[in-house]
Amino acid sequence: MAAVEQPAVVRARGIVKRFGPTVALDHARLAVRPGEAHALVGRNGAGKSTLVSVLTGMERPDEGEVTFSGEPAPGYGDTAAWQRRVACVYQKSMVVPELTVAENLYLNRFPGTGRIRWHALREEARALLAEYGVAVDPRARAKDLGVEQRQFVEIARALSFGARLIILDEPTAQLDAGGIERLFAKLRELRRQQVAFLFISHHLQEVYELCDTVTVFRDARHVLTAPVAELPKEALVAAMTGDDGAASGGDSRAAVRVPVTRKEATPGGEPVLRTEGLVREGEFEPLDLVVRPGEVLGLAGATASGNTAVGETLVGLRTPAGGRLSVRGRPVRPGSVPHAIDAGIGYVPEDRHDQGLVLGRSVAENATLTVTDQLGPYGTVLPSRTRAFAQRMITSLDIKTSGPSQPVSGLSGGNQQKVVIARALAREPSVLVAIRPTAGVDVRSKDALLGVVRDVAAAGSGAVIVSDELDDLRICDRVLAFFHGRVVAEFGGGWSDRQLVAAMEGMTGPGTTGPNGTAGDTGDAGGTGDARDAGDTGDRTEGRQP
């Protein structure tokens, strides 16, 4: 006789949620058992974030029911009651940046009544953080915390409310290898205390590493729930995409073509982008770069290695302390985004929320922001031309939207990222600079977007990809690895994951690299004992630098 099962910490059944004509959830369901690490995966727009909103009481479903440990969900608006059951750690911080950690921990629930006793509050915060093994000073301002510390504070805050279910929405998106390792160690420790997790990630290798059960959503519906160990990666991807890859020859690029003007690339022609002695004090040392037509150059590096600073300097977001930058032989005024765009530099930013999109505006308006001069005579913008242009982008980039006039705020995260890319491509740039272009993008769309970058190069432009994701870097003709503001290795084709990860972690030994991609074997340089460092991730769908 089997033991009586404990009720699920959360169970959602028959959930329907519509946004105007869009059905975001169509009789969706999910159940998470106590102490379980449960992954929720699906392509961009599958309904994952909407389910999170329903499970955390932020959105009321049109139909269906949610129960916590067998009890009906609290009433909508009873925030405190929801917080006692479930918490979500988002990519975007929920803490108040100007307040201290202690204040954030007790926001809206200061202990006692009347006057706040700051000393006692700090002590309580210290005890709380210690209880969950979080090494953060309660007096620190939240804005001074790194992403990793901030997430730990948010987890501690959730647990202190009594929640035994934590939803993590792409928690590793901004963490480096060490940060991911520490987060996972913390989550494993909390599981032993019967805390359950719902883990949302586009990095499928993380699902295999951390979770025991996986649920797949596709087109607003539940398609399967299975033990991770019994589901090979190909089957998981097939469930997400709804095909086995055979129908499309397994190549999602086939359906994705950007309206770039096709010219034959002129290999070895005049560089599309050149820097000479470009430098920013404290961020990166003087740098000479050359990108030729048809070439995709990767700038690899972990957080704060300098690669992102280089990318942002190329597009004019940061002003260099010295050096020169030119596009097709013409100098570009440094430190000016409009000049960079005019000079032919297309930019795909890392953070689409802060730098990418005007959320209240439509897909069409956002996609055409950089080409309004081409949409009508004498400075006018013809709506019909805008829509037609946007529709081409929607089709070619496979953007899931109800149409060109839908506000961008109503798109899923990954589809917003595609609009950002559409906008950068709209001007047919001489060189496309993309910073972590596939962050938040599902596994199938990722291939498609990277295919688009290759297409841009094939059409005679150049591209620079700034990333720590091995899959992004794999499509590059050449990769420069940054560490502490310096290029420490250069790779042509044929590098192994282990070699590149070792270089990004500063573990380049003598004879490790040659100037033209003659990267030698780093031997056990990457042998930190961490399987994810081992790099030769042949069995992984994705190869992000962990």
Ligand SMILES: Nc1ncnc2c1ncn2[C@@H]1O[C@H](COP(=O)(O)OP(=O)(O)OP(=O)(O)O)[C@@H](O)[C@H]1O
């Ligand atoms: N506030 C909203 N208004 C209109 N449509 C919305 C809104 N929120 C979500 N949608 C739509 O609901 C569908 C599901 O979106 P959701 O954000 O849940 O997807 P997701 O699986 O989280 O995607 P991603 O992986 O890209 O984050 C999408 O088609 C999206 O455009």
